[in-house]
Amino acid sequence: MKHIAILQFPGTNCDLDTKYAFEKLGCTTTIVWHKETQLPENIDLIVVPGGFSYGDYLRSGAIAKFSPIMQTVIEYANNGGKVLGICNGFQILTELGLLPGALKRNIGLHFISKFQTLKVVNNSNDFLQKCQKDEVLNIPIAHADGNYYIDEEAFNELEANEQILLRYSDEYGNPIVVNGSVTSIAGVCNKNKNIFGLMPHPERALENILGSEDGVKMLEGLIA
Amino acid sequence: MTAIVNIFLKEGVLDPQGKAIHHALDAMNFEGVEDVRMGKQIVLKLSSTNKEDAQKEVEKMAEEILANTVIEDYTIELV
Numbered sequence: 331m332k333h334i335a336i337l338q339f340p341g342t343n344c345d346l347d348t349k350y351a352f353e354k355l356g357c358t359t360t361i362v363w364h365k366e367t368q369l370p371e372n373i374d375l376i377v378v379p380g381g382f383s384y385g386d387y388l389r390s391g392a393i394a395k396f397s398p399i400m401q402t403v404i405e406y407a408n409n410g411g412k413v414l415g416i417c418n419g420f421q422i423l424t425e426l427g428l429l430p431g432a433l434k435r436n437i438g439l440h441f442i443s444k445f446q447t448l449k450v451v452n453n454s455n456d457f458l459q460k461c462q463k464d465e466v467l468n469i470p471i472a473h474a475d476g477n478y479y480i481d482e483e484a485f486n487e488l489e490a491n492e493q494i495l496l497r498y499s500d501e502y503g504n505p506i507v508v509n510g511s512v513t514s515i516a517g518v519c520n521k522n523k524n525i526f527g528l529m530p531h532p533e534r535a536l537e538n539i540l541g542s543e544d545g546v547k548m549l550e551g552l553i554a
Numbered sequence: 555m556t557a558i559v560n561i562f563l564k565e566g567v568l569d570p571q572g573k574a575i576h577h578a579l580d581a582m583n584f585e586g587v588e589d590v591r592m593g594k595q596i597v598l599k600l601s602s603t604n605k606e607d608a609q610k611e612v613e614k615m616a617e618e619i620l621a622n623t624v625i626e627d628y629t630i631e632l633v
Contacts, residue, residue, distance in 0.1 A: 389622055396619065425622065432624040434563070437570050479567060479625050510570065 332357045332374040332553040337403070337419075339364045339394045344380035344416065344533065351533035352377075355546070357553055364397035375412045375552050376403055378419030380472070380531060390433065390475045391421030400426065412456065413525045414552060417473055420517070420527030429520055429527045430488060431480035436473070437510025443472040445541055446508060448516050448530060449499035452492040455523040459554065460547040466503050467496075467544040469530040471516075476529040478511035478518075485512060493519050496528060526552075555600045557612045558631040561621045562593035596620055605632055 334352045338345045338361050349359045360370045369376065383394035394400070407413045407428055415423040423429045436442060450458055450465045461467065480488065488494055495517035498508040505514035509529075517528025532545030563569045569591050576590040598615075602608040612630050621628040 388619070392619060392622065424624075432622050434567070434625060435570050437568070439570055439574055477570070510568065 333370065333372060334359045334553075335369050335373045335376045336361050337364060337376065337378050337399060338362065339381070339383035339397060341383045341385055342379055342381035342418070344418075344531065347531075348377050348379040348416070348533045351536055351545070351549060352553070354536060355549055355553060362399060364394065364399050367398050367402060369399075369402055369406060373411075375414060376406060378403075378413065378415040378422050379533075380417030380419060383418055383422065386418075386475070389421075389425070391418060391423075391425040394418075394422045395425045404428065407525050410522065410524050412552060414457065415525075415527040416531055416533065417476075417529055420529055421475060423525060423527045428525050429518055430484050430493075431478055431512075431515075431518065433475045433529070434477040434479050434510070435475055436477050437507070439474075441472070441474040442476070442509060444470070446471045446516075446530060447499055447501050448496045449503040449505070451494045451497055454492050455495070455519055455526070455551075456554070457519065457526045457551050458495055458548065459551045461551070464503055466499060466501060467548070468535070468542040469532055469544055469548075470534045470541070471508070471530045473509070473529050476509040476511065476516075478509075478515045478529075480512055480515075488518060491521055493521065493523075495519055495526065496530070555602055555605070555608055556633050557598040557600055557608060558633065559596040559598065559612065559616055559620055559628055560593055560631070561596070561616075561626050561628045562591050563625055564627050567625050608632055 532548040535542040535545030
């Protein structure tokens with residue numbers, strides 16, 4: 331049975347959804363308060379969940395990166411451990427430099443909260459291995475700072491290494507502008523493909539009665 | 555000594571908030587505004603009396619947390 335550590339900062343609000351999601355998929359979970367310096371033993375994945383750590387003060391994710399637990403998370407990630415950052419978790423991982431790029435205010439300035447279709451750009455990684463390339467998924471988004479920026483040189487590297495995970499798209503998979511992200515990017519991974527970040531919330535898409543179960547095959551990839 | 559840190563999105567990085575302010579100014583019929591950039595200002599009261607040391611220390615703060623240098627530039631003014 332896989333064991334998942336879920337980080338919790340002041341202002342995190344998707345920790346319990348994430349716990350519910352991974353337990354529904356047959357994992358055990360531990361919620362780890364940000365003041366801890368140790369992770370539980372024998373974990374298979376760390377999730378940095380969504381929310382508004384430190385009220386998004388200064389910049390989204392900027393203050394959480396200095397929480398005591400983060401040194402341990404960085405070590406875990408640098409040793410090849412799997413880390414998933416969802417929404418605010420993605421912002422924290424870019425602030426830390428564990429993932430390339432940065433997330434700016436949405437182009438329309440609004441907080442966007444809705445179901446959004448996404449195209450799977452690359453599945454040559456643990457996270458999206460159970461999805462088909464070019465498959466269109468329906469996953470909720472809920473963010474104000476999801477406008478992904480990366481400079482051209484780093485973007486070219488991202489593309490060449492198949493680090494682009496997902497793009498906002500229409501139902502046919504054509505990229506669309508949702509929040510102003512460079513080439514409609516919704517999620518990326520690091521070069522070693524053990525650190526993943528995305529703005530959409532797969533943990534909120536596990537049951538058709540709640541709109542979509544496309545999140546199941548995403549999260550299952552990480553615990554396969 | 556007081557350090558004033560001004561942080562703006564880098565030139566070439568689209569500033570959606572500046573753009574929205576620009577649109578609003580246009581809509582209010584203010585003429586002659588060519589561009590609007592929005593940033594933030596952080597004012598630090600320092601115990602240091604040595605300008606050189608203070609400059610170095612605040613630069614470190616700016617690089618490590620106050621600005622995200624992937625998308626932002628900063629200036630430091632010591633008074």
